[in-house]
Amino acid sequence: MGENLMTVKSAVIGDMGNNCYLITDEDSGKSALIDCTEYSADMLRLIDGAHVELILLTHGHFDHIGGVYEMQKNTGAVVMISQEDAEMLTSSKKSLAAFCGVRQTALNEFKTFKDNDVIMLGSTEIRVLATPGHTKGSVCFVAGGCIFSGDTLFYCSCGRTDFPGGSFKEMQKSLKRLALLSGDYRVCPGHDSETTLEFERKNNPYMKNI
Numbered sequence: 001m002g003e004n005l006m007t008v009k010s011a012v013i014g015d016m017g018n019n020c021y022l023i024t025d026e027d028s029g030k031s032a033l034i035d036c037t038e039y040s041a042d043m044l045r046l047i048d049g050a051h052v053e054l055i056l057l058t059h060g061h062f063d064h065i066g067g068v069y070e071m072q073k074n075t076g077a078v079v080m081i082s083q084e085d086a087e088m089l090t091s092s093k094k095s096l097a098a099f100c101g102v103r104q105t106a107l108n109e110f111k112t113f114k115d116n117d118v119i120m121l122g123s124t125e126i127r128v129l130a131t132p133g134h135t136k137g138s139v140c141f142v143a144g145g146c147i148f149s150g151d152t153l154f155y156c157s158c159g160r161t162d163f164p165g166g167s168f169k170e171m172q173k174s175l176k177r178l179a180l181l182s183g184d185y186r187v188c189p190g191h192d193s194e195t196t197l198e199f200e201r202k203n204n205p206y207m208k209n210i
Contacts, residue, residue, distance in 0.1 A: 006124045006144035010188065011046040013037045016063045017191055021148055022046055028122025032056055033077070034141060034148045035190060037063055039070035054121060057081040058150025058190060059138040060088025061163075062097035062104060069105040079110040080119065082130070084137025086112055096163065113139075131178065133171025134159035140178065147185045147197060153178055155187075155195040158206045176210045 005026040013020050014037035021034040032054035036043065052075045055068055060081060065088065072079055081089060088095040092104040113119065115130035119141075126143040134151040138159070141148040151159035152174055161168040184198040200207050 006121075006146075008144070008146060008188065009046060009048075010194075011042060013040065013042045013046070014063060014066070018063050019188065019190055019192075020046060021188055022050060022052075023121065023124070023126075023143065023146075024050060025122030025124040027124075030122045032119075032121050032126070033071065034058065034188075035064040035150070036067040036071050039067035039074070043067055043071070052077045054119065055079045056119070056126070056141055056148075057085070058140065058148065058152075059135045060085035060095055061135065061151070062088075062092070062095040062100065062102050064150070064190065065089060065095060065107075066097075066102065066104070069107050072107065072109065079107060080113050081110060082128075082137030082139050083112040083114065084132070085135055086110070086137070088135075094164075115139075129177065131174035133161055133167055133174045135163070136165040138174070142181075142185070145186055146188050147178065147181075148188045149178070150190045153187060153200060153204075153207070154189045154191060155193045156200070156204050157192075158204070159190075172206075172210060175204075175207045179207050179210060 009022045018037040024031040031050040090106040092098040097104040117128040119126040129140045131152040
């Protein structure tokens with residue numbers, strides 16, 4: 001891999017305190033938005049005129065996809081999600097929006113990825129790691145020394161597994177997969193504080209005893 005630089009900007013957006021991330025490949029100036037809670041003034045401040053080429057979704061729950069339709073319409077960005085969670089982009093019941101009083105506009109133009117796919121953002125490589133447990137199609141994105149862990153790995157915790165499609169057994173396997181990655185990473189989760197993989201290996205009760 002080359003010595004390209006990737007920058008990361010983040011903002012806490014929406015009523016559920018979602019972390020959304022804008023990553024930019026410095027060589028090309030191309031950006032990717034990781035999760036899109038809503039299309040709002042807060043989200044536009046995060047983007048701040050960046051050329052958003054991709055919208056990458058860690059999973060399909062409504063609080064991570066709520067702004068995708070409007071964002072795609074206004075930027076022309078390619079939306080990508082796992083095949084297992086793809087139905088959540090078209091069904092408010094699958095995304096849980098219907099059960100939380102949230103309106104959802106179905107998105108029909110998107111692409112899917114699979115485990116170990118490498119998505120290119122300019123010269124930045126973004127690797128997809130399938131990490132089911134929170135949903136069947138939950139993934140983490142690994143790029144530029146960061147793990148964008150969605151609702152899989154949190155600071156000293158992990159995502160809920162009691163929603164439809166969730167599995168604590170699968171979550172344990174996914175956390176083990178992350179724990180066995182070589183070296184340390186900056187962990188950028190879907191909620192709560194940033195952390196590091198080494199800290200979580202040593203301190204996260206869901207990870208350290210696996």
